[in-house]
Amino acid sequence: xxxxxxxxxxxxxxxxxxxxxxxxxxxxxxxxxxxxxxxxxxxxxxxxxxxxxxxxxxxxxxxxxxxxxxxxxxxxxxxxxxxxxxxxxxxxxxxxxxxxxxxxxxxxxxxxxxxxxxxxxxxxxxxxxxxxxxxxxxxxxxxxxxxxxxxxxxxxxxxxxxxxxxxxxxxxxxxxxxxxxxxxxxxxxxxxxxxxxxxxxxxxxxxxxxxxxxxxxxxxxxxxxxxxxxxxxxxxxxxxxxxxxxxxxxxxxxxxxxxxxxxxxxxxxxxxxxxxxxxxxxxxxxxxxxxxxxxxxxxxxxxxxxxxxxxxxxxxxxxxxxxxxxxxxxxxxxxxxxxx
Numbered sequence: 001x002x003x004x005x006x007x008x009x010x011x012x013x014x015x016x017x018x019x020x021x022x023x024x025x026x027x028x029x030x031x032x033x034x035x036x037x038x039x040x041x042x043x044x045x046x047x048x049x050x051x052x053x054x055x056x057x058x059x060x061x062x063x064x065x066x067x068x069x070x071x072x073x074x075x076x077x078x079x080x081x082x083x084x085x086x087x088x089x090x091x092x093x094x095x096x097x098x099x100x101x102x103x104x105x106x107x108x109x110x111x112x113x114x115x116x117x118x119x120x121x122x123x124x125x126x127x128x129x130x131x132x133x134x135x136x137x138x139x140x141x142x143x144x145x146x147x148x149x150x151x152x153x154x155x156x157x158x159x160x161x162x163x164x165x166x167x168x169x170x171x172x173x174x175x176x177x178x179x180x181x182x183x184x185x186x187x188x189x190x191x192x193x194x195x196x197x198x199x200x201x202x203x204x205x206x207x208x209x210x211x212x213x214x215x216x217x218x219x220x221x222x223x224x225x226x227x228x229x230x231x232x233x234x235x236x237x238x239x240x241x242x243x244x245x246x247x248x249x250x251x252x253x254x255x256x257x258x259x260x261x262x263x264x265x266x267x268x269x270x271x272x273x274x275x276x277x278x279x280x281x282x283x284x285x286x287x288x289x290x291x292x293x294x295x296x297x298x299x300x301x302x303x304x305x306x307x308x309x310x311x312x313x314x315x316x317x318x319x320x321x322x323x324x325x326x327x328x329x330x331x332x333x334x335x336x337x338x339x340x
Contacts, residue, residue: 146181
């Protein structure tokens with residue numbers, strides 16, 4: 001019986017080469033990689049399901065192997081399921097509490113996380129779920145509330161329920177002064193209306209006695225450039241999240257947003273993977289051994305290929321960008337957005 005062919009490349013192809021544009025630079029000139037949106041547990045589960053048995057038995061083994069020598073400084077892990085996966089997130093977050101733990105378990109990587117309920121899961125939002133999220137907000141490695149928002153493409157939860165849960169989560173996040181990670185797809189009008197109604201630009205409470213302007217990260221941006229322009233104008237601490245989807249021929253909006261930003265000012269973007277999804281399409285130029293196959297998952301070490309594509313698009317609009325300058329501004333914006 002003939003062996004069934006597979007379109008999945010060998011496991012070792014996940015261990016990426018250094019991006020070609022970075023191989024000749026002194027290590028001190030390399031801008032550190034910060035992934036502002038990754039789903040680490042899902043990524044590791046995808047790895048385990050694809051490669052049986054795989055070489056890496058734990059999340060920590062996987063992270064240390066994939067990111068060693070790739071200047072990955074920090075990740076923001078996203079927990080957005082209902083009910084909350086309490087034992088899982090606590091085990092992972094607690095393992096990053098001290099510098100010694102991060103050196104031992106993470107290879108020096110800075111692990112941070114956000115938590116909220118995804119619009120797909122809005123139908124499962126309860127008082128108990130909210131209490132679990134509020135508890136997570138007090139963890140030293142928690143840097144935001146999300147991903148939350150509206151998704152009218154899949155409509156996995158009824159739209160009215162999505163709007164109710166989005167509003168409710170925004171109010172709790174505003175009360176706590178937490179940065180916001182927003183998911184929006186084909187829901188521009190309602191997302192804009194709710195954000196402008198619930199997220200003030202000059203905010204004071206007993207918990208936040210001085211003026212606070214909320215940090216907003218519109219994750220994995222694919223909506224219209226016109227909407228991005230309106231949101232950027234209204235919220236001065238809003239950033240557009242750029243994933244590998246910018247490299248896809250089916251997506252023109254994200255590149256259009258970059259072209260509008262490039263000539264007039266700094267790129268208000270953060271780089272992210274949304275791993276295990278959104279493998280950058282241009283990465284295969286650097287992986288001749290993968291010819292004719294597709295990588296089964298994305299991970300943080302792929303971000304330089306997204307940055308390379310962003311630089312090319314920005315330069316088409318009259319900017320002067322390269323991979324390192326895109327990585328640098330994204331890293332600075334991540335620091336402002338999440339304090340990491």
